[in-house]
Amino acid sequence: MRNGERSRERLLDAATAEFAAYGIAGARVDRISAAAGVNKAQMYGWFSSKEGLFDAVFSQHLHRIVDAVPFTPHDLPAYAVALYDSYLTDPELVRLAGWSRLERVPVGDLLDAHHADPKHAAIKRAQAEGRIVRDIRPDEVYALVIALAGTWSPVSATFTASRQDDQADHRRRRRALRAVVRRALVP
Numbered sequence: 001m002r003n004g005e006r007s008r009e010r011l012l013d014a015a016t017a018e019f020a021a022y023g024i025a026g027a028r029v030d031r032i033s034a035a036a037g038v039n040k041a042q043m044y045g046w047f048s049s050k051e052g053l054f055d056a057v058f059s060q061h062l063h064r065i066v067d068a069v070p071f072t073p074h075d076l077p078a079y080a081v082a083l084y085d086s087y088l089t090d091p092e093l094v095r096l097a098g099w100s101r102l103e104r105v106p107v108g109d110l111l112d113a114h115h116a117d118p119k120h121a122a123i124k125r126a127q128a129e130g131r132i133v134r135d136i137r138p139d140e141v142y143a144l145v146i147a148l149a150g151t152w153s154p155v156s157a158t159f160t161a162s163r164q165d166d167q168a169d170h171r172r173r174r175r176a177l178r179a180v181v182r183r184a185l186v187p
Contacts, residue, residue, distance in 0.1 A: 007036070007037070007038045007042065008038075008046060010036040010037060010038060011032065011033070011036040011038045011042075011043055011046070011053075012056065012057055012060060013036070014031075014032045014033075014035035014036035015027070015032050015036075015053050015054070015056075015057045016057050016060075016061065016092060016096070017035070017092065018031055018032045018035070019054055019057055019058075019096060019099060020091075020092040020093075020095040020096050020099070021095070023099040023102065023103055024050065024051060024054050024099060024103045024104070025103060027050060027054070029043065029050050029053075032053070057096065058096055058100055061093055061096055062115065063115070064090075064093055066111060066115040066116075067115075068083070068086040068090065068093060069082040069083050069085075069086050070082075071118075071119050071122060073119070073122040073123050073125070073126040073131070073132065074126055074131050076132065076141075076145055076181050076182075076185050076186060077177070077178040077179075077181040077182045077186070078178070079145060079149075080145050080148055080149040080177050080178065080181045081149075081174045081177055081178055083145075083146070083149035083150070084149050084151075084152065084153075084161075084173065084174060084177055085174075087149070087150065087152075087153040087154065087161075088161060088162065088163045088170075089163065091153075091154040091162075094150070094153050094154045094155055095154050095155065097155075098154070098155035116139070116142070119138075119142050120138040120139050120142060121138070123138035123141050123142060124138045127141075130187060131186070131187075132185055132186060132187070133184075133185055133186070133187055136185070141185055144184070144185065145181060145185070148177060148180060148181055148184075149177065151173075151177070152173055161173065
C-alpha cells in the first residue's frame with residue numbers, strides 16, 4: 001500500500017471516530033487532520049468539504065451498519081438479539097447512522113433500496129410461509145425489529161447499554177427482546 005492510500009485510510013478512521021462522537025455539525029476538521037496526521041489541504045483535496053468527508057465515511061460503513069448481523073427472517077427474535085449484541089460491540093456504527101438520520105435524512109427511508117429491498121422481500125416470503133405475521137407490511141416489520149433491538153443502543157432515548165454492564169443484565173435484556181419480538185411478530 002502506498003503512503004497516500006495509508007494517509008487516506010488514517011483520515012477515514014479518524015473521521016469515523018470524530019463523526020461518531022460529534023456528528024457532522026460538531027466534528028472539527030482540525031481534530032480529524034491532527035488525529036490522522038494528514039494536513040487539511042490534502043483532506044479537502046480528497047473530499048472537498050467536511051460534508052464530503054462524512055459522506056465518504058458513511059458510505060464506507062453503510063454496509064457494515066446494515067449488514068452487521070446476517071439477516072434471518074425465519075428467526076426474527078434471534079436476529080433482534082444479534083443486533084443488540086452488535087450494538088454493544090460496534091457502537092460507532094449506530095452513532096453514525098443516528099447522526100445521518102438527525103443531520104441528513106430527517107424523514108423517510110434512511111436506507112437505499114439496495115440495502116433494504118432484499119430484507120423486505122425475505123420478510124414477505126416468510127410472511128407467505130406463515131412465519132411472520134401478515135398484517136404488518138414487510139418494511140414496517142423490519143423497522144420494528146430494528147427499533148426494538150435498539151432499545152438499549154447508543155442512540156436510545158432512555159438507557160444505553162455497554163459491554164461493561166453486568167452479564168446478568170445483558171441476559172435479561174436479550175430474553176426480553178426475544179420475547180417481545182416473538183409475541184409481536186411471530187404467529
